[in-house]
Amino acid sequence: xxxxxxxxxxxxxxxxxxxxxxxxxxxxxxxxxxxxxxxxxxxxxxxxxxxxxxxxxxxxxxxxxxxxxxxxxxxxxxxxxxxxxxxxxxxxxxxxxxxxxxxxxxxxxxxxxxxxxxxxxxxxxxxxxxxxxxxxxxxxxxxxxxxxxxxxxxxxxxxxxxxxxxxxxxxxxxxxxxxxxxxxxxxxxxxxxxxxxxxxxxxxxxxxxxxxxxxxxxxxxxxxxxxxxxxxxxxxxxxxxxxxxxxxxxxxxxxxxxxxxxxxxxxxxxxxxxxxxxxxxxxxxxxxxxxxxxxxxxxxxxxxxxxxxxxxxxxxxxxxxxxxxxxxxxxxxxxxxxxxxxxxxxxxxxxxxxxxxxxxxxxxxxxxxxxxxxxxxxxxxxxxxxxxxxxxxxxxxxxxxxxxxxxxxxxxxxxxxxxxxxxxxxxxxxxxxxxxxxxxxxxxxxxxxxxxxxxxxxxxxxxxxxxxxxxxxxxxxxxxxxxxxxxxxxxxxxxxxxxxxxxxxxxxxxxxxxxxxxxxxxxxxxxxxxxxxxxxxxxxxxxxxxxxxxxxxxxxxxxxxxxxxxxxxxxxxxxxxxxxxxxxxxxxxxxxxxxxxxxxxxxxxxxxxxxxxxxxxxxxxxxxxxxxxxxxxxxxxxxxxxxxxxxxxxxxxxxxxxxxxxxxxxxxxxxxxxxxxxxxxxxxxxxxxxxxxxxxxxxxxxxxxxxxxxxxxxxxxxxxxxxxxxxxxxxxxxxxxxxxxxxxxxxxxxxxxxxxxxxxxxxxxxxxxxxxxxxxxxxxxxxxxxxxxxxxxxxxxxxxxxxxxxxxxxxxxxxxxxxxxxxxxxxxxxxxxxxxxxxxxxxxxxxxxxxxxxxxxxxxxxxxxxxxxxxxxxxxxxxxxxxxxxxxxxxxxxxxxxxxxxxxxxxxxxxxxxxxxxxxxxxxxxxxxxxxxxxxxxxxxxx
Numbered sequence: 010x011x012x013x014x015x016x017x018x019x020x021x022x023x024x025x026x027x028x029x030x031x032x033x034x035x036x037x038x039x040x041x042x043x044x045x046x047x048x049x050x051x052x053x054x055x056x057x058x059x060x061x062x063x064x065x066x067x068x069x070x071x072x073x074x075x076x077x078x079x080x081x082x083x084x085x086x087x088x089x090x091x092x093x094x095x096x097x098x099x100x101x102x103x104x105x106x107x108x109x110x111x112x113x114x115x116x117x118x119x120x121x122x123x124x125x126x127x128x129x130x131x132x133x134x135x136x137x138x139x140x141x142x143x144x145x146x147x148x149x150x151x152x153x154x155x156x157x158x159x160x161x162x163x164x165x166x167x168x169x170x171x172x173x174x175x176x177x178x179x180x181x182x183x184x185x186x187x188x189x190x191x192x193x194x195x196x197x198x199x200x201x202x203x204x205x206x207x208x209x210x211x212x213x214x215x216x217x218x219x220x221x222x223x224x225x226x227x228x229x230x231x232x233x234x235x236x237x238x239x240x241x242x243x244x245x246x247x248x249x250x251x252x253x254x255x256x257x258x259x260x261x262x263x264x265x266x267x268x269x270x271x272x273x274x275x276x277x278x279x280x281x282x283x284x285x286x287x288x289x290x291x292x293x294x295x296x297x298x299x300x301x302x303x304x305x306x307x308x309x310x311x312x313x314x315x316x317x318x319x320x321x322x323x324x325x326x327x328x329x330x331x332x333x334x335x336x337x338x339x340x341x342x343x344x345x346x347x348x349x350x351x352x353x354x355x356x357x358x359x360x361x362x363x364x365x366x367x368x369x370x371x372x373x374x375x376x377x378x379x380x381x382x383x384x385x386x387x388x389x390x391x392x393x394x395x396x397x398x399x400x401x402x403x404x405x406x407x408x409x410x411x412x413x414x415x416x417x418x419x420x421x422x423x424x425x426x427x428x429x430x431x432x433x434x435x436x437x438x439x440x441x442x443x444x445x446x447x448x449x450x451x452x453x454x455x456x457x458x459x460x461x462x463x464x465x466x467x468x469x470x471x472x473x474x475x476x477x478x479x480x481x482x483x484x485x486x487x488x489x490x491x492x493x494x495x496x497x498x499x500x501x502x503x504x505x506x507x508x509x510x511x512x513x514x515x516x517x518x519x520x521x522x523x524x525x526x527x528x529x530x531x532x533x534x535x536x537x538x539x540x541x542x543x544x545x546x547x548x549x550x551x552x553x554x555x556x557x558x559x560x561x562x563x564x565x566x567x568x569x570x571x572x573x574x575x576x577x578x579x580x581x582x583x584x585x586x587x588x589x590x591x592x593x594x595x596x597x598x599x600x601x602x603x604x605x606x607x608x609x610x611x612x613x614x615x616x617x618x619x620x621x622x623x624x625x626x627x628x629x630x631x632x633x634x635x636x637x638x639x640x641x642x643x644x645x646x647x648x649x650x651x652x653x654x655x656x657x658x659x660x661x662x663x664x665x666x667x668x669x670x671x672x673x674x675x676x677x678x679x680x681x682x683x684x685x686x687x688x689x690x691x692x693x694x695x696x697x698x699x700x701x702x703x704x705x706x707x708x709x710x711x712x713x714x715x716x717x718x719x720x721x722x723x724x725x726x727x728x729x730x731x732x733x734x735x736x737x738x739x740x741x742x743x744x745x746x747x748x749x750x751x752x753x754x755x756x757x758x759x760x761x762x763x764x765x766x767x768x769x770x771x772x773x774x775x776x777x778x779x780x781x782x783x784x785x786x787x788x789x790x791x792x793x794x795x796x797x798x799x800x801x802x803x804x805x806x807x808x809x810x811x812x813x814x815x816x817x818x819x820x821x822x823x824x825x826x827x828x829x830x831x832x833x834x835x836x837x838x839x840x841x842x843x844x845x846x847x848x849x850x851x852x853x854x855x856x857x858x859x860x861x862x863x864x865x866x867x868x869x870x871x872x873x874x875x876x877x878x879x880x881x882x883x884x885x886x887x888x889x890x891x892x893x894x895x896x897x898x899x900x901x902x903x904x905x906x907x908x909x910x911x912x913x914x915x916x917x918x919x920x921x922x923x924x925x926x927x928x929x930x931x932x933x934x935x936x937x938x939x940x941x942x943x944x945x946x947x948x949x950x951x952x
Contacts, residue, residue, distance in 0.1 A: 100129045100174050101162040103785070108155035108180055111147030115184070121145075123152040124179040131171040133161040141177065152180040162785075169828060202255035202278055205286035207248045207264055215248025216290060219266035225258055225492065257544040264288055273418075279584065323822055324836040324893035324912060328947075330387050331372055331380035334409065336822060338741075338776035338792045339394040341815045342840045342889060344923055348373030351813045352394050352407035353743060354772035354798030355721075359406030359700065365413050365499060366551040366578055367535050368598075370559075372409065374456070374479040374505055378431055381481050381503040383452050385425060385436050388414035394776075395723045395743055396694035399642040399658030399675055400580070400594060405700040405721035405747070413499065415487055416448035429910075429947025432456040432479075447488040455480040479505040494540040502532035528560040545584040552577040555600075565627060567607050570704070574600030588648035596640040602704055603633040604711065632708055637665045638701065652681040664701045664718065666708065671699040671718050687731040692741075695724045702751050706764045713764045722746040727776075735782045745772040752802050770800035770811070781823075789823025810882045816841040817888075830899040835892065842886030845925055848875035849934045864931040873930045886922040886936070891915050905952035911944065918942040 114121070121144035128137040138156045140149045156178060164174035207219045222241035242250045257278050265271040269290035278284055326332040334340055334350065341351040349357040350372055362372040364382055373380055393401070393408040401408045417423055422439035434454035441447040456479045483501040490496055508526040535553040542548055557572040580594035609625035644658035655678040662671045675696030683689035699718040706712040727741030750768030774796025781789050798814040801807075817840065824834030849863050864873035894916050899908040915921075922936040 098165045100133065100164045100176060103133070103160045103162055104158075106155050106158035108151040108182075110182060111151055114146045114148065114182070117146075118184060119146055120183050121148045122179055122181045123148050124177055125152060125156055127156060127159075127176050127178050129161050129163065129174050129176065131163050131173055133163040133171075135159050135161070142179075144182075148180075148182055155180065202252055203260070203262075203276065203284050203286070204249070204251035205284075205288065207244050207250065207266070208287065208289045209269070215244075215246070216266050216269075217244055217246045217248060219244040219248070219264055219269075219290070221250045221252075222263045223252060223255070223260045224263075225260055259541055262286075262288075264290065266290055279587065323824070324834050324895035324914075326912075328384060328910070328912075329379050330384035330390060331382065331409075331411070332377070334390070334392060336792065336820050336836070337392065337394075338778050338794050338818075339407075339743075339774075339796075340794075341813055341818060342838065343377060343813075344843060348375065348377030350407075350409065353745065354774065354796050354811070354814060355406030355745070356811070356813065358703070359404060361401070361404045361406075361408055363408070363410040364501065364533070365411070365497075365535060365537060367533055367553040367555070367576060369503075369533065370531055370557050371503070371529065374481070374503070375458075375507060378456075378458065379454070379479075382411055382413070382483070382501070383434055383436065383454060383481075385434075386413050386450065386452055386483060386485075388412045395745070396675070396677055396696055396725050398656075399644050399660040399673065400578075400592075400596075402596065402640050402642070402660050402662050402673065402699070403598070403638065403701055405698040405719060405745075413483075413485065415497075416450040416485065418448065423952060425949060425951035427947060427949040429912075430945045431458050441486070444488070447486065449487075450485040451483070453480070453482045478507075479503070491540075493542070494538065497535075497537040499535045499537070500533070501535075502530070504528075504530040525563045526560065528558070530558045532556050547582040548580070549582075550577070550579045565607065566609070567605070569603075569605040571603040572600055573602075574598065590646040591643070592646070593643040594641070596642065598638040599636060601633070601635050602708070604631070604705065604708065606630045606705075606711070630711055632711060634708065636704075637663075639663055652684055654679055658696075662699060662701075662718075666704075667702065667714055667716055667718075669701075669717055671720075673697045673699055686734070688729070689731075690729040691727070692729070693726040695722070697722055702764070706751055706753070716751060716764055717749055717766045719750050719766070720748045722748075735784060737780055737782065739778045740775065742775045743773070747771060747800070750800065767803050768800060770798070772796065772798045786826045787823065789821075791821045792819070794818040807880075809880060810844055812844050812882050814844060814882075824895070830901070832897040834895040834897075836895075837892050838890065840889040842888050842922060844882040845884050845886060846877055846881045847879060847884045847925065847934075848877060848927055848931050849925075866930075875927070875931045886925075889921045891919055891921065892917055905950060907948070907950050909946070909948045911946050913945075914943040915940060916942065 111119075122142065123140060123144045124142035126139050126141045127135050130136045135157055138153050140153065143149050159178075163171040166172050203223065207216045207221070209216055220241055220243055242252065244250050255278055259275060259277050261273060262276055263271060263273045272288055272290055274288070276284055276286065323333050323336060326336075335342070339353045341354075343349040343351060343357075348371065350360050350362070351357055352360045362369050369381065371381065389412045391408070391410040391412070393410075395407060397408045401410075416438040420440055422437070424435070424437040426435050427433065432454055434452065436450070436452040438450040439448065441449050458478075481501070481503040483499070485497065485499045487495065487497045506526075506528045533553050533555050535551065537551045538549075540548045553576050555572075555574045555576065557570070557574070559568075559570040561568045576598045578594060578596050580592060583591045585591055607627055607629045609627055640660060640662040642658065642660040644656060647655045647657075649655070655676065657676040658674070660673040660675070662673070663669070664671075673696065675694070675698075677692075677694035677696075679690055679692035681688060681690050698721045700721070701707075701718045702712070702716045704712075707714055707716050723743070723745055725741060725743045727739060729737065729739045731737050747768075747770035749766040750770060751764050751766060752768040753764045774794060777793045779791045781787065794815075795817060796814070797816060798811045799808045800811055801809075819839040820836065822834070822836035824832055826832045864875050866873055891914070893912070893914045895910060895912045897908065897910045899906060918941050920936075920938040920941075923939040924937040925934050926937050927934045
């Protein structure tokens with residue numbers, strides 16, 4: 010018998026999974042060295058039998074202890090054979106299946122070693138195994154049975170082609186020696202506080218000889234500055250390590266092994282608890298890891314990890330981490346070139362985006378081609394499609410919280426530059442000269458899509474005054490003023506602009522001519538402070554000064570919004586007891602606003618209802634003022650058993666513009682029906698969520714100050730199931746009940762609408778995800794969402810679908826490493842078509858009446874005004890389907906690396922329908938198609 014590896018890293022006491030997976034393929038030499046270190050049966054230098062007359066490589070030096078199994082024995086596989094001359098490589102083990110210890114031999118106290126000869130085919134399978142050095146007593150049979158379960162990376166010739174091979178492989182059977190009880194008066198051995206296993210990513214091969222060190226860091230509690238750091242350890246032959254008697258607090262754990270990127274993570278040790286972890290090391294040369302936390306309760310008890318390797322290899326995203334959100338369950342496909350995030354049937358304005366805890370007005374640049382924060386600066390992405398924590402409020406849809414990573418702490422200067430057909434970006438980071446323990450990171454990006462998109466617009470008849478352009482920028486400084494605190498100052502912003510000249514107005518709107526302009530921008534100056542007061546108390550705070558600008562104009566009509574705000578959040582966390590944590594916080598949003606509007610007013614008495622919108626009398630409104638939105642919240646994290654976690658919470662908000670107080674109770678929980686592997690978990694949650702009305706809806710004279718906040722009730726239940734070590738599945742059903750929705754109707758004689766809380770709605774659906782977690786070669790998943798989103802504008806009116814409702818959303822994607830730096834990926838999407846309000850019937854439908862009157866003629870302007878053919882959002886466009894492909898190539902040099910990629914969207918050039926276009930008198934129509942095949946080529950250098 011052998012030691013069993015945990016299926017996930019688990020904190021004993023609350024079963025909080027802390028799986029850390031970093032997958033990539035390593036160079037052949039580094040892979041062989043690490044495999045030898047992992048599989049060597051002896052810590053001393055000793056030759057193993059060679060292959061075909063060649064001497065086997067020597068095991069590395071070391072004095073690591075041999076791991077012991079629960080049955081009283083260990084089994085250790087031997088080293089693989091050495092690589093042939095040149096670039097040919099021998100087989101490499103991808104897994105390790107331990108044999109059973111023969112029961113009779115164990116009872117008799119026998120130990121033995123069995124050497125096998127394995128014939129491995131071109132696919133890495135063991136085709137034949139024979140005993141070369143026999144041990145008898147059942148050892149031979151046990152070793153042969155285990156060898157048949159081994160998988161190998163096949164041997165490769167110098168040209169890289171796979172080849173059959175024959176190697177020697179040895180199993181060692183050793184009995185566990187019972188530890189003698191402590192002598193009288195001798196203190197007992199300290200209990201282990203932190204233990205775990207270090208593995209090579211992908212094949213889960215244990216890494217022997219890896220060095221592990223721990224140090225108390227910011228958040229380590231009182232007295233951390235004077236606490237002596239425990240000595241470093243070296244992993245044993247099974248990749249295991251253990252630290253004993255560590256005081257409670259937060260620790261920085263650093264793992265290093267030859268040929269692999271060092272890994273540094275922060276762990277929290279609670280009083281009276283043992284933390285068991287599993288770390289996977291990434292081969293040298295690969296980038297940072299971005300964590301996407303999705304579809305889980307607040308104060309998460311699990312997390313779903315999408316590695317940087319996955320995010321920047323998904324076809325159709327140009328390597329943009331935030332664009333990868335659109336491939337997750339519950340996220341709808343936005344209209345063509347629209348940078349919107351539509352989550353679980355809620356409107357785009359119902360989902361908030363935060364960067365390091367500060368809200369930003371948009372997440373994507375013009376056309377949704379890239380996000381406003383570069384992937385290279387991200388630490389993780391917390392995605393909540395619903396049932397999110399009481400920490401978040403003022404929204405009823407979903408939450409995206411983007412955390413920026415810390416600058417690298419190795420004391421060196423690092424940078425990158427990337428260019429593709431859409432934009433260019435640069436990043437530089439390193440230590441701040443003459444300031445101890447202070448680091449910086451600076452990044453910027455600018456598009457040049459206008460240089461290619463502008464001529465396209467001109468060819469279509471639009472005069473381009475200012476071509477589409479966007480840019481963003483980020484500056485970050487970080488330091489630790491004390492060993493238990495971290496201080497970060499960040500300035501970041503974004504700007505998007507587009508201006509066109511309409512020389513020929515639309516036939517039904519003769520007054521809409523001239524310049525069409527759109528400009529959005531925001532800036533944030535942010536200060537973050539995190540402080541571990543004691544081993545049980547933590548304080549986190551963020552303060553930001555912000556400015557948002559939005560300008561839209563078409564001819565004489567314009568809308569302008571200017572916001573100057575200050576926002577902040579202060580949260581205190583207290584570990585009350587084992588399995589109980591209390592969180593409480595304040596959340597404030599306040600500032601000044603200025604709104605300017607010039608728009609056509611309503612029809613005057615006696616005017617016909619079919620008058621074009623643009624010919625009405627223009628009215629102007631200007632308004633400025635201030636607002637104050639404070640909130641307080643509290644939550645409990647309860648773990649009544651190691652298999653369960655419950656998180657009840659309460660949030661109270663106040664809005665001074667409509668002088669309303671809202672109370673939002675929430676609760677989430679999960680339970681491991683089957684702990685360990687294969688784990689089965691059920692989860693669920695329900696809660697109340699309020700969203701204040703938008704500024705133009707509540708500020709007089711534009712809006713109604715008596716409006717209330719809208720309310721949403723979220724219900725969700727689901728199950729998670731591990732199928733294999735690499736495959737997991739999840740399913741979740743959700744239902745949202747929407748009340749007191751804001752509806753606006755024309756107010757007689759006034760430019761403004763009459764807003765009232767008279768609408769209602771509901772969203773119901775299910776999300777399904779089947780994911781293959783990354784190994785050395787492949788990653789991929791299939792996500793499917795089935796949903797229906799409806800609204801009732803006023804009591805008594807029929808229920809109708811919302812414009813962004815999509816019944817079916819299917820995304821299947823994957824990426825495979827071909828070797829020698831090449832990687833190929835594909836993504837296929839099949840989505841229900843968007844909804845439209847038809848003005849002319851579809852001639853393909855049997856119910857179409859070709860003699861029906863479709864428009865009214867208005868003599869003063871000589872234009873036609875359409876008569877809606879049916880109700881709002883009553884026709885669905887044809888289904889959207891698209892295939893995207895991506896090809897990557899990387900060249901690694903001594904101090905830097907170069908990579909290139911080709912990302913092709915809509916490979917088979919499908920003419921996806923995005924809208925309907927009509928002729929001048931609405932007697933005929935045709936579909937407006939989206940983007941055709943769109944290739945993008947890019948190159949990137951980094952050091």
